[in-house]
Amino acid sequence: MFFRWDWLRPQLAAPIVPTLGPVHPAALTVGIFEDTLRAADTGGFLPYDKDRRWGGEKDEKVLREAVVHQSEHTLIPTLTRRGRGTVKVFAYGLRDSVVDEAAELAAKLAAAHDVVNARVVRPLGPETTHPRGTRIQLKDFAAGPCHDPGGPVRPVTDWLATVQNTFAPFAEAMAGDGLAFLHTQMQxxxxxxxxxxxxxxxxxxxxxxxxxxxxxxxxxxxxxxxxAVLPEARGQGLGRVLWRAAMHWGQAHGAAYQLLQTEVDGPSDRLCQAEGLTSLGFTHTTAA
Known part of the structure; x- marks a missing residue:
């Protein structure tokens, strides 16, 4: 076993795991961190990796040989070749000095692997005052019923063909929110x-x-x-109706929970906070 759980567990201010993203607090074990190291050796997806559903090969991997694991802090670097390439160092530790150490490691590894971008990802606890970056939120379906909100929402394939045909231009307009990629997967x-x-x-x-x-x-x-909702259609409550319809679908299909990442103080963040989701902490990403 590479990681000592008695060292690592106190450093985990937020339940985020390199290459996997947020995980449920109950799943946050030494085993899940060990799994990311094994996946780095094989280059494949873990069985529970959320990105496995898209197929292909896992692009991001842990740089196992460069992991720093000590009693007071742990630095776990990852590498992706996507685009111009990025090294990210996940900086686990309660002292602010861990960020500087992570930045130094990220810059060194970016040069060694000939990639352009070097980043530091700092997990922060839910009690953080004046947070920036991304909030990790938990929707617990056992907390209460998720009613069908009604409204003009249904699966794309249930709309008339003339309406379905408008999805492509909608997806292209909202490509920045991932809808163009989603449309490709739908096809x-x-x-x-x-x-x-x-x-x-x-x-x-x-x-x-x-x-x-x-x-x-x-x-x-x-x-x-x-x-995503088109800018000209915002302000009518459609985002809330869509989100509630998704939560109704999830509960009806047996989901126990959902984890969401929202930009702090952004529209989705405010929606989730208003809907009573539990904040599990934050991640703040900076350039090294």
């Missing part, structure tokens, strides 16, 4: 349903794909979705 027929909101026979918002898969300890998790 392969290998992803779950996508819920769409339409006004006057035109799709103006969507959330999906809707899929439930087991996590690292076998609990059914509603997978993360792409979620």
């Amino acid at each position: 392969t027929g290998q992803c779950g349903p996508v819920l769409a909101a339409a006004i006057e026979n035109r799709i103006v918002g969507a959330i999906g794909p809707m899929e439930v898969r087991p996590d690292a300890i076998g609990r059914p998790q509603l997978m993360p979705q792409y979620f």
Whole structure:
């Protein structure tokens, strides 16, 4: 075993794991960190990796030989060749000095692996005052019923063909939110349903794909979705209706929970906070 859990556990201010992203606090074990090291050796997906559903090969991997694991802090670097390449160092530790050490390591590894970007990812606890970056939020489906909100929302394939045909231009307009990628996946027929909101026979918002898969300890998790509403259609409550429809779908299909990452103080963040989700902490990413 590489990691000492009595060292690492006190350093985990937020439940985020390199190459995997947020995990349920109950799944946060030494085993899941050990799994990321084994995956680095094989280059494949872990069975519970949320990105496995897209197929292909795992692009990001832990740089096992460069991990720094000490009693007061742990630095776990990852490498991706996507684009111009990025090294990220996950800086686990309660002292602020861990950021400087992580930045130094990230810059060194970026040069060694001939990639352009060097980043430091700092997990922060839910009690953090004046947080920046990304909030990790938990939707617990056991907390209460998720009612069908009604409204102009249904799976894309349930709309009339004339409405379905408006999804492509909608997806292209919202490419920055991942909808163009989602549309490509939909065309392969290998992803779950996508819920769409339409006004006057035109799709103006969507959330999906809707899929439930087991996590690292076998609990059914509603997978993360792409979620967007056209700027001109905002302010009418469509985002809230879409999100509630997605939560209704997840609960109806047996999900125990969902984890979401939202930009602090952004529209999705404010929506999730208003809907009563539990904040599990934050991640703050900076250039090295």
